Amino acid sequence: MEKRQFQTESKKLLDMMINSIYTHKEIFLRELISNASDAIDKRYFRSLTEPETGLNRDEYEISISADEASRKLVISDNGCGMTADELENNLGTIAKSGSLDFKSENSADSVDIIGQFGVGFYSAFMVAEKVTVVSKVYGADKAYKWESEGVDGYTLEECEKDAVGTEITLYIKPDSEEEDYCEFLEPYSIQRLVKKYSDYIHYPIRMDFEVNKPVEGKEGETEKVTERRTLNSITPLWRKPAAEISEKEYNNFYTSKFMDYEPPIRVMHYKQEGTVEYTALLYIPSHAPFDYYSKNYEKGLQLYSSGVMVMDKCSEVLPDYFSFVKGLIDSSDISLNISRETLQQDHQLRTISRAVEKKIKSELSKMMETDREKYEKFFKAFGSQLKFGVYSDYGTHKELLQDLIMFTSSNDMKYTTLKEYVSRMPEEQKSIYYACGDAPEKALRLPQAGAVKAKGYELLLLSEDVDEFTLQTLMSYEDKKFVNVATDELDLASEEETKKLNDENESGKELLDFIKEKVGGLHAVKYSAALGDHPAALSSEGGMTIEMARVLSKMPDADSQLSASLVLELNAAHPAVEKIKELYSADKELCAKHCRILANCARVMSGLEIEDPEEFGNLICELLA
Numbered sequence: 001m002e003k004r005q006f007q008t009e010s011k012k013l014l015d016m017m018i019n020s021i022y023t024h025k026e027i028f029l030r031e032l033i034s035n036a037s038d039a040i041d042k043r044y045f046r047s048l049t050e051p052e053t054g055l056n057r058d059e060y061e062i063s064i065s066a067d068e069a070s071r072k073l074v075i076s077d078n079g080c081g082m083t084a085d086e087l088e089n090n091l092g093t094i095a096k097s098g099s100l101d102f103k104s105e106n107s108a109d110s111v112d113i114i115g116q117f118g119v120g121f122y123s124a125f126m127v128a129e130k131v132t133v134v135s136k137v138y139g140a141d142k143a144y145k146w147e148s149e150g151v152d153g154y155t156l157e158e159c160e161k162d163a164v165g166t167e168i169t170l171y172i173k174p175d176s177e178e179e180d181y182c183e184f185l186e187p188y189s190i191q192r193l194v195k196k197y198s199d200y201i202h203y204p205i206r207m208d209f210e211v212n213k214p215v216e217g218k219e220g221e222t223e224k225v226t227e228r229r230t231l232n233s234i235t236p237l238w239r240k241p242a243a244e245i246s247e248k249e250y251n252n253f254y255t256s257k258f259m260d261y262e263p264p265i266r267v268m269h270y271k272q273e274g275t276v277e278y279t280a281l282l283y284i285p286s287h288a289p290f291d292y293y294s295k296n297y298e299k300g301l302q303l304y305s306s307g308v309m310v311m312d313k314c315s316e317v318l319p320d321y322f323s324f325v326k327g328l329i330d331s332s333d334i335s336l337n338i339s340r341e342t343l344q345q346d347h348q349l350r351t352i353s354r355a356v357e358k359k360i361k362s363e364l365s366k367m368m369e370t371d372r373e374k375y376e377k378f379f380k381a382f383g384s385q386l387k388f389g390v391y392s393d394y395g396t397h398k399e400l401l402q403d404l405i406m407f408t409s410s411n412d413m414k415y416t417t418l419k420e421y422v423s424r425m426p427e428e429q430k431s432i433y434y435a436c437g438d439a440p441e442k443a444l445r446l447p448q449a450g451a452v453k454a455k456g457y458e459l460l461l462l463s464e465d466v467d468e469f470t471l472q473t474l475m476s477y478e479d480k481k482f483v484n485v486a487t488d489e490l491d492l493a494s495e496e497e498t499k500k501l502n503d504e505n506e507s508g509k510e511l512l513d514f515i516k517e518k519v520g521g522l523h524a525v526k527y528s529a530a531l532g533d534h535p536a537a538l539s540s541e542g543g544m545t546i547e548m549a550r551v552l553s554k555m556p557d558a559d560s561q562l563s564a565s566l567v568l569e570l571n572a573a574h575p576a577v578e579k580i581k582e583l584y585s586a587d588k589e590l591c592a593k594h595c596r597i598l599a600n601c602a603r604v605m606s607g608l609e610i611e612d613p614e615e616f617g618n619l620i621c622e623l624l625a
């Protein structure tokens with residue numbers, strides 16, 4: 001028999017195909033099953049006008065059988081089959097897609113056809129050393145056999161086959177040190193692959209399993225029987241109308257498909273009509289996966305094209321700030337590129353991404369309004385990500401996200417939104433005040449926070465690294481400026497009080513300069529009226545706050561010079577400060593020691609480390625002795 005050569009371009013492509021296009025060898029099965037499903041679609045489509053050419057709807061099936069001994073994997077379908085010419089044209093020329101021709105000839109929008117590129121079939125050579133395709137079309141007396149061992153070329157000859165359809169036999173490669181191919185012959189691995197990639201193919205995919213069954217009437221005895229099983233679910237959950245799906249079904253689907261032990265906190269299931277049509281089934285998990293806040297976490301939605309999974313984690317359709325969302329998008333509008341795994345970001349995906357973003361935002365707003373408890377649970381898990389979203393990309397998304405974020409309120413130590421905070425502001429309150437600390441309680445203990453609270457104003461208590469950066473990015477909310485209470489921006493004092501303080505600072509300048517010199521590392525020392533009962537506190541001047549400097553200095557590539565311009569604020573009326581004034585004239589050396597102790601206490605209150613703990617310990621002990 002004459003061996004025919006693949007066309008030259010085909011040869012190169014085939015070589016590339018086998019070696020590089022697909023990164024996972026296992027997808028060959030998805031490709032062959034998709035082709036079989038397309039072929040059945042075609043036969044079914046034809047039978048709509050020529051009923052004699054088709055079968056009953058429930059007779060269509062894709063059948064798989066595997067034989068480990070002979071290393072043969074057979075995938076057969078009762079679809080349209082191929083004539084000798086078609087075998088030659090479709091399989092002899094790579095990148096010649098019969099499906100595409102069929103689609104354009106028939107403008108068959110009613111048939112979902114997956115194959116578009118004419119390359120999927122060749123993925124069989126990633127796992128097989130030889131592939132045989134036996135095929136017969138309706139009305140022909142003869143069947144044809146196409147056979148190839150890869151780049152060498154192929155043979156085509158007449159053969160016997162009773163039923164219309166196609167049978168593809170893969171002679172699976174021997175196992176080697178680098179690759180194990182035997183899993184493609186193992187029934188349970190095949191079942192797993194079908195579930196993974198082809199679960200929602202519209203026709204049943206069936207395979208025989210050898211199982212041990214108890215023998216009736218003979219206790220303890222079993223016999224091997226063959227059981228024919230359908231491997232795929234056929235109708236995807238998301239294709240059913242939402243009204244027909246129970247909460248349990250949604251949850252089971254989520255926990256099994258997205259590997260979570262807890263049911264989701266929210267389900268979104270909708271069909272989008274318009275320029276790009278798709279169905280989305282999206283879930284908001286009820287807790288963050290263990291690796292969520294690490295580099296290992298991969299965001300993305302599963303992408304289906306007509307029931308076939310084309311990508312497991314498509315990151316383009318999810319913005320980073322909603323990276324916690326799990327789920328899938330199914331659209332027959334999504335164009336498949338040559339390798340379905342490296343789907344390029346295209347126009348459709350961008351359209352979908354924008355719509356998905358809107359949908360998630362409106363769902364979160366709805367949850368916040370109608371089920372606050374749930375929203376707070378959600379926010380505990382993923383709030384940092386939203387806050388990070390405000391800060392990232394130079395604040396591009398702040399409008400979108402600002403009403404979804406929350407901070408702890410000093411009123412009741414519970415979460416509040418910015419809108420709620422502003423709605424409670426007394427008329428004379430100029431700014432939105434916030435304090436930072438390791439925990440909300442600690443932030444509230446800052447001397448300046450106490451003073452703001454004493455004025456009757458509410459504070460936002462920030463305790464996460466990202467928090468202040470988020471507010472700095474927002475800058476203001478409903479025209480109210482955000483003010484960190486531990487900065488020179490704190491604007492509580494009345495004109496009169498400010499004048500009095502200025503006078504005090506003026507007249508006490510000599511002592512204040514002395515303190516600045518003896519303590520060191522300070523930008524300024526001044527009297528303040530915003531310390532409540534506390535003797536001293538630290539604040540900052542200029543854009544860099546104490547909290548921001550603390551966070552930034554923790555970063556791996558931190559600039560060691562990074563620091564805030566620290567101001568030591570003193571409460572002139574406090575006995576400890578009065579003592580310093582006294583000592584300044586009586587005993588300068590002891591005065592300097594008091595100043596250093598007080599300054600270190602202020603550092604501790606601000607969450608900063610004591611620079612020289614040994615010296616500090618000695619100073620205290622000296623006083624105690």
Ligand code: ADP
Nearest residue numbers: 035039090097098099115116117118119120121
């Ligand atoms: P694609 O499916 O992307 O078009 P393939 O390389 O997978 O490309 O297949 C090439 C062509 O071969 C298909 O378009 C189809 O016309 C034909 N074909 C492949 N498998 C079958 C099958 N099981 N039954 C009928 N035709 C098939």
